[in-house]
Amino acid sequence: MFSKTRVTEPGPRAATPYEPEPTRASTMDSYDHPPAQALRTRTGPSVLSSDLTVKGNITTQGDVQIEGTVDGDIRAHQLTVGESATIQGEIVAEEVIVNGRVIGRVRGLKVRLSATARVEGDIVHKTIAIESGAHFEGSVQRQEDPLGNGVTPRLAPPSAASRRDDTDPDA
Template identity: 35%
Template structure:
């Protein structure tokens, strides 16, 4: 009736990818008060009150971040109150940003709202979000195509 079986061997953990990259998700039901530093890619759907530093950031539409963001690449889809510094930045149509934006490459979808200054990281010059006066030729102007 009962037979002797060999004891099960414990499972060994197997990396998800051979590149060693990881991906962390902060769900919509999570609120974090404090700074976040991640060497991994980060997807945020929750509420963050603190600064974020990571390799790559994806922010969901319902997310709110109150703090500075620093990332190699960032896709902003929710609300951000604070500065953003990214090598490659995409501001999605539902994004609402209150703060200065520093970037190397920038894409803004129609419908996004930014209340702050844009500064290209290579030149460090600030570009007004609002149209410049017609006789003001001192700075390059920012044009957003639809």
């Protein structure tokens, strides 16, 4: 019924019987909503070229490559900061690759600073890699979920009862 050579060997395949293409009605529920399968398909990253300056926030569920200047926060699936790029703002992405300059907080599951990276700000990560030659000023904190609502847990301040001096006879 099936031949192993047809599947694994390159070359011309046997002609398949004619299959009519699906009609538009079967691939689209309406003109406003593409099929769910089309939403899951990944394409190449959106690229902001080196001559582009953005003032404002950028939000996407896809991948972004920045080569220009961004003055605002960026939220993406994967963000690549090019060598000529400068970002002033918070970065939140599952994977962050920094080759250029970032001034602000970086939060990501995987964060990589290349040898040409210049980061001034805190990094919250699950895994991090910093290549030799990278310039980094700030703190690094590991969290299981660095993408969660952006709140870094802090210790509660000491209560008044714990601040009481035990040598005070009036206490």
